[in-house]
Amino acid sequence: MASGMDDRTTRVLRHIVEDYIATAEPVGSRTISKKMGQSLSPATIRNIMADLEEAGFLAQPHTSAGRVPTGAGFRYYIDHLLARQSLARGEMDQLHRAAGEGNGPADELVRQVSRLLSNLARQASVVVVSSPEQQILSSVSLMRAGVERILLVTVMRGGWVQHRLIEGEPDLTGDELEKFSAYLNELAEGRTLLQLRARILDELGKEKARYDRVMGRALTMSARALTDAAPGEVFIEGRANILEQPEFAEDVHRLKRILRAFEEKSVIFRLLDRAMVSRAIQVSVGIENTVEELPDISVVASGYRQGASSVGSIGLIGPVRMDYSRVIPLVEYAASLLTTMFEDR
Amino acid sequence: MASGMDDRTTRVLRHIVEDYIATAEPVGSRTISKKMGQSLSPATIRNIMADLEEAGFLAQPHTSAGRVPTGAGFRYYIDHLLARQSLARGEMDQLHRAAGEGNGPADELVRQVSRLLSNLARQASVVVVSSPEQQILSSVSLMRAGVERILLVTVMRGGWVQHRLIEGEPDLTGDELEKFSAYLNELAEGRTLLQLRARILDELGKEKARYDRVMGRALTMSARALTDAAPGEVFIEGRANILEQPEFAEDVHRLKRILRAFEEKSVIFRLLDRAMVSRAIQVSVGIENTVEELPDISVVASGYRQGASSVGSIGLIGPVRMDYSRVIPLVEYAASLLTTMFEDR
DNA sequence: AGTTAGCACTCCGGCAAGGAGAGTGCTAAA
């Protein structure tokens, strides 16, 4: 079916999609004829268009409007016709600089890159950070945080920082805390959070007697704190960009839906998690993305890694009518930039 | 001038404001006459309205529409005519519960409360946390964070956590880090961040010789990390609520402006900082708020404290036409709730 | 002197009619 289209037909489809991306208006046969150097008359184009419509790639808002690409049309365009624009030197530089400025903890870094990505693409940008349970710990520390409260801080390789508050713990002395921090760090050496948790339970069970009361309590406490999994994080930047898109600016209802989704992190998480596992860039067009609340938006996302393991993904969320030829390379570049940045951390 | 209005006039103003708050439509003399139990005829009301317009409290969108309160009108209403609604038992409970769930670090707590506040008020809610430089430290820790990177974690009383990455530091051994953490903690005891910084510099200058090379380097490094002031934080919840307001839903331009402002934290900061210092609740109506980008929005905010010192403020941002009688008590309650929560931290 | 009924006037919003423009599908000819 799809692949059974001749060259001329696909060229027409390509022009229609690109014109539609540029103008957000239904495109007519006349326009396409001109765009193709008048090698074909409008009438011929119309025939081809009729074929494309039958094949499901185009649709007509009403009898005598031009054609608009359907989801399938965009899909085909992305998969087979897309001519990627290469990034401008300046854009790459900007991204690099942004990454350089994100010289705080890791979340600072991804946030900066995400922000710039959203500016360059003029779309809303999203970064998700998967729950860092699988990542290798760099260090652990127990800190006093007020009366009967202790803070367990964990730092992963790459600079992800997490903290959990442990409440209702009768105060340990500073010395005790330090002693126990040191001990925890030993246990944590080269392990993931998950492994550390297991190790702690192990120690606890194995030789309870070996520890004095303080140590035992500290172990129990840490185990407890590490039990509730941290949920992973979502950063959204450039929300206002979606107002730049006429399809949202005009339709308050759609706008509301997507803004609400932005506030519900789990929804965004679901949108991007497919990209997280896969290595290649993922483009979900409209209805394809499995989130039923948002059937009419597209997501372009790519996972980024730290060494061999995926730690999250970065991407753009916007209308189906996106400038994919520009946006796909941008996202790819941003993701690979993050991967590179994490390499030497 | 203003106070020179007789009782009847102010009652009319009150009804106009309240009706306008409820309907978002210009209100006419007929409506007000009915609302006041027909004790006065529409014609009389019209005369009063003309007076109020002359005094600057009302305006007419066009010759034969009803009247709309001006900024000054709202101002007068808020200052003199407002009948506060008391909170429903259920709302107070909900807020309490939200505060209870925020049982992580302090930012978790304020975020929860802010989120619920935004739900109850159906407006966007904002919390700012002032730069915690003035707050008293609870503990400090230096942690390894990858190659040549060290993380300085500071925990304030009340549970505010900050971390700064120190880059390009040749690795210290775990032992050295621990030793120095302990030393730093001693210096920090009962001090604010600012004082700690001063103290460190002091130590450094005073008796350089006393410290071995490692200690010296560690001191320098900490001083450096503590030099760039942390900017303070802004959390915004319930952005989508502003779409519920017809004044924004209809006017894409205003919408865009306010969404952009939400992305520019410094703007939001400026909006709320007045509330931070003052103890009473602050209501800025429209043009009054000093941020020139947003002349047509209102801010209702109140500072919250930790012990004697203000640590930030919580509030709502929305159209000038807000239900102040409901929203003001809500914000007050939320702020006092935060203050209470921080009391026993 | 303050209040009110009455009335003319203004302005908005909705609706229908009409015309221009854009684009289509179909047919017949090249």
Next chain:
DNA sequence: TTTAGCACTCTCCTTGCCGGAGTGCTAACT
């Protein structure tokens, strides 16, 4: 197979018109 021509359809914009809501003013009433 392509294309010119043409009738047709649909949207969108403009225009004109009407009803409704609300005002301001004046004159009468209390």
